Amino acid sequence: MDVNRNDGSIKSFNQELRLANDARSSFRWVVGANYEHSRVREDDEVNYADSTSSYVNTQVIGQDYDQAGYNNRQRLKNYAVFGNVEYDISDQLTLKGGIRYTEAKRSSVNKTFDLGDGSISSLFTTVINTYRQIFDFGGPIPLVPLGDSVSLNSQTGLPGTFRDKLNENSTSWMLGVNYKATPTLLLYANVSKGYKAGSFPGVSAGTFAQYAAVTQESLVDYEAGFKTTLFDRKVTLNGGVFYYDYKNKQLRAKIVDPFFNALDGLVNVPKSRVKGAELELSARVVEGLTVSAAATYIDAKVRHYQGIVGSVANEVGLFDPIRGDFSGARLPFSPKWQSSLSADYSLPLGGVNLTMGTTISSQSKSLGVLAITNADKDLYEVNGRTLVSARLGVEAPDGRWAVFGWGRNIFNKYYWTNTIQTYDTVVRYAGRPAEYGLTVRFKFQ
Structure with a gap:
């Protein structure tokens, strides 16, 4: 290598x-x-x-x-x-x-x-x-x-x-x-x-x-x-x-x-x-x-x-x-459609708040470079994608502390973020795979 x-x-x-x-x-x-x-x-x-x-x-x-x-x-x-x-x-x-x-x-x-x-x-x-x-x-x-x-x-x-x-x-x-x-x-x-x-x-x-x-x-x-x-x-x-x-x-x-x-x-x-x-x-x-939605054209x-x-x-x-x-x-990196849909739920439970939520975000295909021929448009296309994230945790009623686990791109969708030509090679940059983590937050007063 x-x-x-x-x-x-x-x-x-x-x-x-x-x-x-x-x-x-x-x-x-x-x-x-x-x-x-x-x-x-x-x-x-x-x-x-x-x-x-x-x-x-x-x-x-x-x-x-x-x-x-x-x-x-x-x-x-x-x-x-x-x-x-x-x-x-x-x-x-x-x-x-x-x-x-x-x-x-x-x-x-x-x-x-x-x-x-x-x-x-x-x-x-x-x-x-x-x-x-x-x-x-x-x-x-x-x-x-x-x-x-x-x-x-x-x-x-x-x-x-x-x-x-x-x-x-x-x-x-x-x-x-x-x-x-x-x-x-x-x-x-x-x-x-x-x-x-x-x-x-x-x-x-x-x-x-x-x-x-x-x-x-x-x-x-x-x-x-x-x-x-x-x-x-x-x-x-x-x-x-x-x-x-x-x-x-x-x-x-x-x-x-x-x-x-x-x-x-x-x-x-x-x-x-x-x-x-x-x-x-x-x-x-x-x-x-709470349910939220957004769309951009x-x-x-x-x-x-x-x-x-x-x-x-x-x-x-x-x-x-x-x-x-x-x-x-078309200008590079300008998908025609971008949208998101999220839902967040908080439930009082035993002196703490149980919180959970999910977000679905998507965008249509775009181009990594300026292109006017169909061959170049196919070659330098940045594919569209739909990604799903989720979170689950507990927090204090006053918001002073919180512990929650999270996942991004939880279905491990393969997608590109960029595509360029370097000498005789067309390079596509892959997006981040599925990620999982734990966040602990505390506010000092």
Whole structure:
């Protein structure tokens, strides 16, 4: 069995300061500032020995390869100031608003290197010298030393360690209205704009192009819904609809390298959208028994993106990308349907409360990558599943202590959580199998 060493850590510090007025006032406000500083370290080993691409390289250029090492060091800093207000125009109508300004700073240092047998250094030296010859960068370079980065900088025709920075700023905002139509019915509508900061990918890379950052994505969120209680507050019913308008959404996708063909990277999808609806119901059926149900429908699609669908060898034998129209393609990891059904029962018994419950959760199939051909949709499908969990225990009437056993995925359903392609292999990540445990909880007063 091939065993690779993969190690990493994230160290994060954040602090937030808030100032607010009396929450009982008809005009409520809060202002504040936020700071975050994180450091990311990743040290991985990548094994190619069982990949047919290693065999192909042996036959074509006389070089095979075994293992590569990969180091990733990133530093992230976020600075933000914000303010929010709420104003009760009447007992029924409340207006809301907020604004946030953020500065995000990112830096990345990445390298891919030979772990010690010389095969990676030899292979990449051959590739880089071929590149230098084709694009007239001068004479050949000597063998890349073990431990030095082999990733090709196409601008210089030399291997090196990738170093780059990304500094961005954004202004997010929110406007909303709450209307209490009756003492038990709340109607609401909100529109907001938010951002996700740009980032650098964590990948083992043959060229600097794979290390390139994606810029920040933006989202305008429109939502409206209701919250109500019925039958003397024994039933709670919530529902809503939403529409997300994305620009430059960040997704993992393929880029084409002239020598190595399709490789992983991060891309910005210019336009995409998500629309859907959700419904939640909770009911106290009888004394001690609560039944809850929830369902969500999502339609998530690309509106505009010209992405990689393949490659073709050009006149000098290098790979050129073939692009296709991904408009209408489903966004990855967005099942159309998600639902849950749970029941919880509590029964006083001999000075304690006996509690038991079960939850059934399900979701329909989705895709692990952007795909527009039927073959790719079948290959990268993340199958739908229905999972069942259960719990049984006792707790003190005042909730100070509790002991309960639990089981997750108790019928040991086999399912996938992700599917990706690594070189010539499609990898499916299995979900967690059946799990059982015991939890003891005690609250100190």
